[in-house]
Amino acid sequence: MTQTTETAVVAGVGVLTYQAIPAAELDAIRTAGRDEAGNPLEVRVLESGGAPLRCCLREARAGERVLLIAYTPSGTAGAYAERGPVFIHAERCAGYLTPGHYPPGLAHRQQVVRAYDRQGRIADGVLVADGRHAERVIAVLLARPEVELVHLRNVGYGCYNFAVRAGGEQDL
Ligand SMILES: [Zn+2]
DSSP states (O other): OSSSSGOOOOOTTBEEEEEEHHHHHHHHHHHTTTTTTOOOOEEEEEESSEEEEEETTTOOOTEEEEEEEEEOOOOOOOGGGOOOEEEEEESSOOOOOOOTTGGGGGTOEEEEEEHHHHHHHHEEEEEEEESSHHHHHHHHHSSSEEEEEEEEOOTTTOOEEEEEESSGGGOO
């Protein structure tokens, strides 16, 4: 067992970038007061924590102010472009600050790693037990020439959490 899972550098793929929803996109939605589906935004104060926040890639804590918005993540196209519900902070947050690493605040969660090709079509889907397992699967999928990016999604409802692409932030 090597320590390669400790870093984002994986043989054959190189550096990976873990992408939250861009802050500018979220700012535009908050300013508009509506999500992409036209639903008016409604601030909720969470009674209990645990909801994954797609702005900063950690679970919400009890008492935090959040919005539940309809969102279509990038990298998908045509019939494969799925709009779904995601939680974000009600106000702008610091965002995800370590894009070279799997989000530690979500690493305990079982996930589905769903791969998409350059045409935005689903190329594969793999169930993973946790972040450490996910990192290995992500590296294998992104090493395939037809795979452009992967999504990490919740197991039960299939909701989008974040995307991963090969390359550093400056390449994307
Ligand atoms: Zn946030």
